Amino acid sequence: xxxxxxxxxxxxxxxxxxxxxxxxxxxxxxxxKGKNYTEEDFSKDEIGVVRRGLxxxxxxxxxxxMNEYEKDxxxxxxxxxxxxxxxxxxSMVGGSSNLMSGYFHRMKPNDFxxxxxxxxxxxxxxxxxxxxxxxxxxxYDKVEEVVGVSGEVVKHKFLEPRTTPSFxxxxxxxxxxTKWFDATxxxxxxxSIPTPRAILSQDALGRKACSxxxxxxxxxxxxxxxxSARAALLQKCNxxxxxDAFVYRLESNENGVTKAHYYDSNKKSHTxxxxxxxxxxxxxxxxxxxxxxxxxxxxxxxxxxxxxxGKNLIFSAGGSGKGRIRFESLTKEQQRELMTPGLFVNxxxxxxxxxxxxGVKYKGGTIDFLFEHANIISRAKREIYDxxxxxxxGKKLQEKMxxxxxTSRVLTFExxxxxxxxxxTNVTIDEKVVDKYGVKVGAINLYSHPLDVKVGKHLGxxxxxxxxxxxxxxxxxxxxEAPPPNLVAGGxxxxxxxxxxxxxxxxxxxxxxxxxxxDASFMPTGGSVPYTWTIYANSFRVADAxxxxxxxx
Amino acid sequence: MDxxxxxxxxxxxxxxxxxFVAYSGELRAAVTPLQTIAxxxxxxxxxxxxxxPMQTINAAFYLQTIILNHTRIDEDTKxxxxxxxxxxxxxxxSKYTKVYAKLSATQREKVLEDISExxxxxxxxxxxxxxxxxxxxxxxxxxxxxxxxxxxWLGHEGGFPRPxxxxx
Numbered sequence: 070x071x072x073x074x075x076x077x078x079x080x081x082x083x084x085x086x087x088x089x090x091x092x093x094x095x096x097x098x099x100x101x102k103g104k105n106y107t108e109e110d111f112s113k114d115e116i117g118v119v120r121r122g123l124x125x126x127x128x129x130x131x132x133x134x135m136n137e138y139e140k141d142x143x144x145x146x147x148x149x150x151x152x153x154x155x156x157x158x159x160s161m162v163g164g165s166s167n168l169m170s171g172y173f174h175r176m177k178p179n180d181f182x183x184x185x186x187x188x189x190x191x192x193x194x195x196x197x198x199x200x201x202x203x204x205x206x207x208x209y210d211k212v213e214e215v216v217g218v219s220g221e222v223v224k225h226k227f228l229e230p231r232t233t234p235s236f237x238x239x240x241x242x243x244x245x246x247t248k249w250f251d252a253t254x255x256x257x258x259x260x261s262i263p264t265p266r267a268i269l270s271q272d273a274l275g276r277k278a279c280s281x282x283x284x285x286x287x288x289x290x291x292x293x294x295x296x297s298a299r300a301a302l303l304q305k306c307n308x309x310x311x312x313d314a315f316v317y318r319l320e321s322n323e324n325g326v327t328k329a330h331y332y333d334s335n336k337k338s339h340t341x342x343x344x345x346x347x348x349x350x351x352x353x354x355x356x357x358x359x360x361x362x363x364x365x366x367x368x369x370x371x372x373x374x375x376x377x378x379g380k381n382l383i384f385s386a387g388g389s390g391k392g393r394i395r396f397e398s399l400t401k402e403q404q405r406e407l408m409t410p411g412l413f414v415n416x417x418x419x420x421x422x423x424x425x426x427x428g429v430k431y432k433g434g435t436i437d438f439l440f441e442h443a444n445i446i447s448r449a450k451r452e453i454y455d456x457x458x459x460x461x462x463g464k465k466l467q468e469k470m471x472x473x474x475x476t477s478r479v480l481t482f483e484x485x486x487x488x489x490x491x492x493x494t495n496v497t498i499d500e501k502v503v504d505k506y507g508v509k510v511g512a513i514n515l516y517s518h519p520l521d522v523k524v525g526k527h528l529g530x531x532x533x534x535x536x537x538x539x540x541x542x543x544x545x546x547x548x549x550e551a552p553p554p555n556l557v558a559g560g561x562x563x564x565x566x567x568x569x570x571x572x573x574x575x576x577x578x579x580x581x582x583x584x585x586x587x588d589a590s591f592m593p594t595g596g597s598v599p600y601t602w603t604i605y606a607n608s609f610r611v612a613d614a615x616x617x618x619x620x621x622x
Numbered sequence: 623m624d625x626x627x628x629x630x631x632x633x634x635x636x637x638x639x640x641x642f643v644a645y646s647g648e649l650r651a652a653v654t655p656l657q658t659i660a661x662x663x664x665x666x667x668x669x670x671x672x673x674x675p676m677q678t679i680n681a682a683f684y685l686q687t688i689i690l691n692h693t694r695i696d697e698d699t700k701x702x703x704x705x706x707x708x709x710x711x712x713x714x715x716s717k718y719t720k721v722y723a724k725l726s727a728t729q730r731e732k733v734l735e736d737i738s739e740x741x742x743x744x745x746x747x748x749x750x751x752x753x754x755x756x757x758x759x760x761x762x763x764x765x766x767x768x769x770x771x772x773x774x775w776l777g778h779e780g781g782f783p784r785p786x787x788x789x790x
Contacts, residue, residue, distance in 0.1 A: 113781025116760045117789030121694040129696065150696075284781035291783050410779055445759045445778045446752075453751055460738050460747055462666040463731075467673055475777045 072098045073619060075329050075343035076308075077316045077358070080164020081604040082588025083349030084298035087308035088215075089612035095619060097308040098341060100331055102350075103160035105312040106167075108300070111289030115444050119287055124168060125157040130505040133353065138493045138516035148502060156353060156513060156554040162312055163299025164351065165555060166601060170286035171267035171295055172437050172483075173218050174598035175209050175229050175606075177422060178202035179432070183487070183594050187432050193489035193518050194381055196593050199565050199574045206232060208606035213237055216296035216605055217274055220265035227422040241270045241279055243415050245406025246394070246480065250416050250438060253539045259531075264415045264437055267296035267601070276300060281411030283443045298605075314339070317508045319346065319362040321371055325583035332506050345615060349588040349608070352382065356496040356560040356590065357511035372578035372586075377571045378561060379496035382513070383595045385556035386521035387434060387484030388548035390529055391441065392541025396476040407478050414439045414480065418535070421528055422597060431524055434486030434597030436532045441479035448474060480541060482532040484525050484548060485556075486597045489518040494552075496560050517550035558589035558600050575614035576607070587611045643711045643721060653721040655707045656682055661723040662710070665730055666751055667758065674758065674771035684757035684766050685750075692790060699749070706746035713737055764788045 132149030158165030493516030564570025737743025
């Protein structure tokens with residue numbers, strides 16, 4: 070059978086296309102490497118989910134090789150399995166959107182024209198996007214309605230233009246600590262923003278509302294409130310989903326892709342034929358598949374006549390920090406409020422989305438504030454070292470652990486700023502290591518531009534100041550060059566010029582007339598926000614382009 | 623796994639097999655890892671009025687049946703856990719000529735202090751304590767944290783829904 074559309078990958082990049090095209094009556098098949106779960110399969114099993122990697126591949130079966138750029142120009146090689154260094158997120162139907170926290174921010178208009186607005190940055194490959202915020206805005210709006218975004222729109226200095234005045238779903242309930250946070254920001258002259266969340270605050274869209282289970286990020290959502298690609302889209306359409314299907318090669322002729330070859334869980338090979346192929350296997354894996362699909366016609370890999378496949382991989386720069394709010398500084402009522410489980414903090418600051426320092430204008434970013442994750446084993450584990458870094462045990466440890474976990478709570482913050490695209494961060498194919506299928510693994514070459522950390526620290530200091538002013542103790546931050554594996558984009562830039570980009574303005578390969586790439590790979594720059602909302606929005610935009618193509622518009 | 627099966631499993635497991643401890647090339651003692659682990663657990667997380675009783679944590683069972691047999695724990699880590707038990711006893715024998723479980727509380731504390739200053743010792747203690755914490759604070763579906771006493775000790779509410787089966 071020949072499908073109209075074959076989608077490789079079922080996460081936020083592929084599912085909007087599956088949803089739109091199958092609902093329009095087209096025959097759509099989705100190939101997903103991981104398993105297919107439903108809400109009934111999800112529990113709050115910290116040992117299984119967080120500590121044993123229930124939803125990610127075992128590194129001895131599937132891994133990456135990391136090559137870290139050193140100051141002398143050399144690279145240090147790290148094999149993932151040997152170094153317990155994983156870049157996997159959610160390997161399952163719906164992808165990592167099942168496990169996200171759902172902190173949803175739109176990119177700002179200036180994020181689409183970074184080079185025009187902030188100028189060239191030495192050592193970075195910054196370019197403007199070939200589309201504007203106005204082009205994507207209707208699709209951000211669509212995500213709010215279809216995937217479900219809750220929140221409250223408040224005016225602030227960097228609020229992006231919106232079609233609709235408010236979110237379709239009211240903001241989630243917040244903990245009492247949020248009042249203190251708002252008061253602190255007011256005192257400091259900062260604009261506290263209710264964080265939009267891809268979580269339903271009320272029953273809607275055939276899904277249940279949030280149950281405030283106190284365990285959100287890293288876990289699948291058992292109510293369906295979280296707007297995962299699985300719950301919000303794939304379970305709401307009739308696209309055929311083939312799980313446990315690892316696509317190892319796209320076969321092509323000169324004009325386009327003809328077949329997708331995949332292995333099932335028994336390593337038996339199958340093929341799928343379709344008129345149109347959509348690649349959305351996550352940024353690193355999409356580049357890997359294109360490069361591994363080289364053939365006589367395209368000896369450097371598919372869609373790679375520009376040599377740009379895998380290039381300009383980006384992550385979210387920044388880091389995190391935390392501070393502890395202790396009972397000693399609180400009234401009994403405040404203590405009770407602080408320890409109430411389940412309710413969110415849900416506050417962000419974007420006061421420094423752009424800032425000036427010493428006469429220079431910088432692109433800044435976003436700071437999200439949240440409670441330390443409820444994972445009790447992880448929280449207890451963090452107590453086993455004293456302030457000098459010495460391991461503790463016995464009564465001394467038990468007293469510290471008990472006091473900290475029962476009479477205080479940790480507020481954390483996460484900083485998101487641009488990871489500048491450079492010549493040294495990209496995806497290639499490792500020539501030595503193969504996965505359990507015998508397929509060469511992706512090599513992730515890593516380098517962080519010095520400005521990434523500089524901007525991140527600027528934002529981190531502002532966040533620290535908020536926590537300290539709130540009365541938090543032991544306030545620390547960790548802003549580093551470390552790439553967050555769950556915030557990755559780029560590798561197949563879209564653009565006007567086929568010589569400098571992989572994809573055209575609609576995310577179709579310049580080289581092949583029926584291949585689209587619709588995950589985060591297309592992004593030339595990432596904005597200073599988590600990527601998921603933009604991935605969803607762009608995928609709905611690409612779905613419209615594919616519909617036009619199928620309908621001969 | 624019911625209790626009877628657990629007992630028979632432990633009976634035939636690494637933790638109940640004798641390990642031989644040598645010092646300066648000479649065989650000095652024989653001990654079962656289970657004895658070592660039981661005493662070590664009570665040293666790292668001693669009994670007090672507030673803390674959950676050791677038998678409700680079930681740490682030795684957890685280490686043997688869950689961790690040393692887990693599909694997602696690599697062989698190097700499993701070997702390291704086993705080797706560490708042997709090294710702890712070798713350190714005890716070299717310092718006090720007795721295996722760890724037969725030392726006085728003061729002597730054991732000194733041994734722990736000494737190994738914590740060695741790279742292997744600190745790293746091994748970190749691993750063992752993490753697994754003990756998993757046993758104390760993991761979901762009871764893993765046959766640990768009986769009656770959620772570990773959670774109650776720290777005022778923690780487990781998330782819902784709870785797992786129906788252990789992930790092994």
